[in-house]
Amino acid sequence: MTISSRSLGVLAVTGAAVLVLSGCVAKEDTAATAAFDVSSTDSDCAVSAATAESGTLTFDVSNDTDQVSEFYLLADDGLRIVGEVENIAPAASRTLTVVVQPGDYFTLCKPGMVGDGVGKAAFTVTGDPVAVDGPDAEQKTKAVDLYAAFVKDQVGQLVPAVEELVAAYQSGDDATARTLFPQTRAFYERIEPVAEALGDLDPRIDFREVDAVADGLDWTGFHRIEKDLWVPAQDALNADGETPAWQGWAPSTPEERADYGDLLLADVQELYDYVHSDDFTTTLEDQGIAGVSNGAIALLDEVATGKISGEEDWWSGTDLFDFAANVEGSKMAFSLVQDFATAQGDDGAALVDEIESGYAALESSLATHGSLADGFVGYTTLTADDKRELTDLINALAEPLSQLTATVLD
Known part of the structure; x- marks a missing residue:
């Protein structure tokens, strides 16, 4: 007999895609190839576009709620975090800068920094694979940061x-x-x-x-x-x-x-x-x-x-x-x-x-x-x-x- 279950709000890890280890990078370290505006509300996560060319992307996130919010770029399984920006105060803005390879992703906001989040939407990146550069120590620090983000999300x-x-x-x-x-x-x-x-x-x-x-x-x-x-x-x-x-x-x-x-x-x-x-x-x-x-x-x-x-x-x-x-x-x-x-x-x-x-x-x-x-x-x-x-x-x-x-x- 099968034990029934509602959706967990995330999908099982089934894809072969590898999370980009470059993760979030400092804005001054790399020139952005595309910029997007994000409005985080109580019920939605409106991104100014749903497609991009591969490379360095910036998401300028405005928190239009009365509680602290977060913004996530998720991998195609809906579980792994490619980049995130947290602790966005009400009426404040934060910028996420992240190197993104071609593939399918999701954007998501999390007002209150708890729960499944709101406004989960598909985000597609086309183009050629991006060569990721950077000192080994810096890359490892970013991997640790992404793991911390995953833990906080769960x-x-x-x-x-x-x-x-x-x-x-x-x-x-x-x-x-x-x-x-x-x-x-x-x-x-x-x-x-x-x-x-x-x-x-x-x-x-x-x-x-x-x-x-x-x-x-x-x-x-x-x-x-x-x-x-x-x-x-x-x-x-x-x-x-x-x-x-x-x-x-x-x-x-x-x-x-x-x-x-x-x-x-x-x-x-x-x-x-x-x-x-x-x-x-x-x-x-x-x-x-x-x-x-x-x-x-x-x-x-x-x-x-x-x-x-x-x-x-x-x-x-x-x-x-x-x-x-x-x-x-x-x-x-x-x-x-x-x-x-x-x-x-x-x-x-x-x-x-x-x-x-x-x-x-x-x-x-x-x-x-x-x-x-x-x-x-x-x-x-x-x-x-x-x-x-x-x-x-x-x-x-x-x-x-x-x-x-x-x-x-x-």
Whole structure:
């Protein structure tokens, strides 16, 4: 049986296009080949034209709302960020300057800097490929900046998604909450290593029951809510495979649901505040390009250690949603550093080819079970052969991916 899902507002990473590592460039560093006016309103993101020739483009963004806004140029998958300008104050203007290769893109504004954004529209770039120049250190800094923008975007969409999930959960609308649960978690799963670096924040948001008990922690977060939404059967075992699921268990009261929902809201807000803080910027700058590369590796490790076993979403069986989101986040981080690996010569180029092939094979296999946009089958419907195939593909990708950081830093 397929678990239905509303659109996540972003498309899965399926294209072979590589994100331009030049990213945002300082206006004085390059002469613009074309300039566009953008009006960010509460309901629209009006761009003065929808086509351009490849090269350096500038977007002069006016914030015509009464709240802080952002503007994005997204890649053809609707997920990867090619360039963005944020923190545009009401009635103020900011300029995004970005080198853009031929291809299909989207423009998007995000008033309030949360949610899916408004006025998403196609933007087409024609012409010849552009040679990207610039010192290696500068290029790596821009890749780190783009990864930071991706993280902020995902957390910005996570906040209202959690608000909607919690509202349904607290009101007792379990059918709606069950539909929202895997969709909401996808935003978190794409950037999970960021939260994991913040001490007990990830445990508060995302610990399984067995992990919380083992660490002597109060069990809160997504999976505490999950168990209320998918009440375990009388003969079910806990995630440790030994403890009866009903041992010491009772469904949460309305008051308890209110508390668990409010705690999740507060923890996700803390994550949002962190990724928009100077501390987050400093951390990414300190980690540099290795941090982005290691993020790709860490997210695939998330799949290998939790999702493929079916123990992450133990009660709902929605593990494949988490699986797909982890792979998307991993591939996004990889796309930002792959050119640095390729630049290391034949061995680096061969490594990139092997990693790209690994992602393609894994995504193809995963697609036979559904998608984030249309829903995945429940994890318990996978056969032993299905799980073995996915495991083998993860392992085949993990081996070359583990070499990525060392290659990038050569």
